[in-house]
Amino acid sequence: MTTLGITNGVVLQPDLSVSKSDVLIDQSSGEIIDVDPEIGMSGDRQLDATDSLVIPGLINAHTHVAMTLLRGYADDKPLETWLREDIWPAEAELTAEDVRAGARLGMAEMIRSGTAGFADMYFHVPAIGDAVEAAGMRARLGHGIITVGKTDAEIESDVEEGIRVARKLGSERVSTALMPHSLTTVTETTLTTVIERAREMDVPVHSHVSETTAEVEPIIEERDVRPVEYARSCGHLQPEDFIAHAVHIDTEEIERLADTGTGVVHCPASNMKLASGMAPVQAMLDAGVTVGLGTDGVASNNDLDMFDEIRDAAMIGKLAAEDASALAAPDVVRMATQGSADCVGFESGRIESGAPADLAVLSLDAPHLTPAHDLVSHLAYAATGSDVRHTICDGQILMRERELLTIDEATAREEATKRAEELIARAEA
Numbered sequence: 203m204t205t206l207g208i209t210n211g212v213v214l215q216p217d218l219s220v221s222k223s224d225v226l227i228d229q230s231s232g233e234i235i236d237v238d239p240e241i242g243m244s245g246d247r248q249l250d251a252t253d254s255l256v257i258p259g260l261i262n263a264h265t266h267v268a269m270t271l272l273r274g275y276a277d278d279k280p281l282e283t284w285l286r287e288d289i290w291p292a293e294a295e296l297t298a299e300d301v302r303a304g305a306r307l308g309m310a311e312m313i314r315s316g317t318a319g320f321a322d323m324y325f326h327v328p329a330i331g332d333a334v335e336a337a338g339m340r341a342r343l344g345h346g347i348i349t350v351g352k353t354d355a356e357i358e359s360d361v362e363e364g365i366r367v368a369r370k371l372g373s374e375r376v377s378t379a380l381m382p383h384s385l386t387t388v389t390e391t392t393l394t395t396v397i398e399r400a401r402e403m404d405v406p407v408h409s410h411v412s413e414t415t416a417e418v419e420p421i422i423e424e425r426d427v428r429p430v431e432y433a434r435s436c437g438h439l440q441p442e443d444f445i446a447h448a449v450h451i452d453t454e455e456i457e458r459l460a461d462t463g464t465g466v467v468h469c470p471a472s473n474m475k476l477a478s479g480m481a482p483v484q485a486m487l488d489a490g491v492t493v494g495l496g497t498d499g500v501a502s503n504n505d506l507d508m509f510d511e512i513r514d515a516a517m518i519g520k521l522a523a524e525d526a527s528a529l530a531a532p533d534v535v536r537m538a539t540q541g542s543a544d545c546v547g548f549e550s551g552r553i554e555s556g557a558p559a560d561l562a563v564l565s566l567d568a569p570h571l572t573p574a575h576d577l578v579s580h581l582a583y584a585a586t587g588s589d590v591r592h593t594i595c596d597g598q599i600l601m602r603e604r605e606l607l608t609i610d611e612a613t614a615r616e617e618a619t620k621r622a623e624e625l626i627a628r629a630e631a
């Protein structure tokens with residue numbers, strides 16, 4: 203057993219209190235051994251956390267990480283127009299190597315901003331899986347199944363790809379799910395089939411649900427039920443499932459999400475940028491829904507910094523509820539850690555003995571974090587990804603003193619730039 207002590211810092215505890223503690227990690231098992239003042243010095247190695255706050259590694263519970271290649275390619279349009287006019291034509295040209303490069307760049311950005319784990323829906327997933335294994339992050343990955351504009355044979359092959367990926371991938375840090383894209387981009391027959399297969403395979407289902415009114419209206423018109431009830435009637439919304447967005451949901455749907463134990467991943471920046479709407483997050487929390495946080499893809503955000511997401515969630519949550527006390531600092535910090543972990547099905551998100559050693563260490567030695575009346579307030583409203591000193595996942599150090607140890611950042615940027623330029627040239631040829 204090799205141990206690592208994180209020493210001299212203050213630690214965000216599971217109840218969101220903050221106390222001076224060391225954290226002792228078993229690097230062989232990837233677990234936290236103990237959280238206690240002065241135990242860290244007994245570690246085989248030490249990582250300094252002087253003047254720093256140790257927090258659970260953040261969890262980006264909904265993204266499309268390889269979309270880093272499309273950062274800034276198409277802005278200022280609503281979801282459906284943006285996807286159909288710009289994003290889907292560009293994605294049609296993606297190769298596995300493009301996706302690998304985009305994922306590597308995205309993970310560099312996430313590790314630099316204290317994110318240790320993420321859930322991802324995209325194409326060429328084996329390439330993403332390889333990149334995740336090499337980068338040392340934790341991820342739940344799935345192939346995004348879509349039926350729009352496809353022949354029956356193409357749909358069958360898309361579903362088979364989703365199942366093949368979910369069967370093939372899987373390791374200590376990489377888990378899978380079946381991921382039908384949304385309730386309106388996947389036919390009822392395919393949605394039901396995919397969900398049945400997920401139950402047989404004992405993997406979660408992850409999809410986009412009720413992100414825009416344009417997704418909600420056709421379901422009500424055609425089926426005379428709201429989307430959450432439609433999703434449930436197709437077998438979706440089991441306790442292990444998690445859905446992204448849930449912006450346009452009513453009180454009954456909120457209750458249904460709470461009763462079924464379905465996780466909801468709130469993506470505030472994407473919802474604001476695409477003008478999709480304001481999710482009723484405080485009402486979901488009040489009803490007992492498990493709520494996590496995600497960036498969504500970079501092209502609708504335009505970054506992967508979860509500190510931005512935490513702050514955006516607090517801000518838009520207050521506006522949506524017309525209440526300054528809504529989405530208070532502890533609520534949004536909990537969403538980015540324990541809430542996201544519970545949505546995605548990770549054991550991380552809490553610093554306690556026996557939990558996975560997924561951690562981020564933030565320097566507090568900065569003007570914008572001074573004075574330190576309340577460190578949870580700082581996490582929610584003042585900290586940024588660039589305050590992160592160290593990022594650790596599964597007991598391994600992925601970034602030390604802002605130097606990435608598992609990804610060659612210069613090469614990742616160069617490769618992604620070249621592939622992004624060539625991708626767009628092909629898409630626009």
Ligand SMILES: CSC[C@H]1O[C@@H](n2cnc3c(O)ncnc32)[C@H](O)[C@@H]1O
Pocket residue numbers: 266281289290293323324325345346347348383410413472498499502
């Ligand atoms: C089929 S793989 C995932 C698919 O989702 C697209 N996407 C990116 N952002 C969003 C969003 O906010 N709502 C719905 N779909 C989105 C992505 O470009 C891929 O095509």
Ligand SMILES: [Zn+2]
Pocket residue numbers: 264265266410446498499
């Ligand atoms: Zn998405």
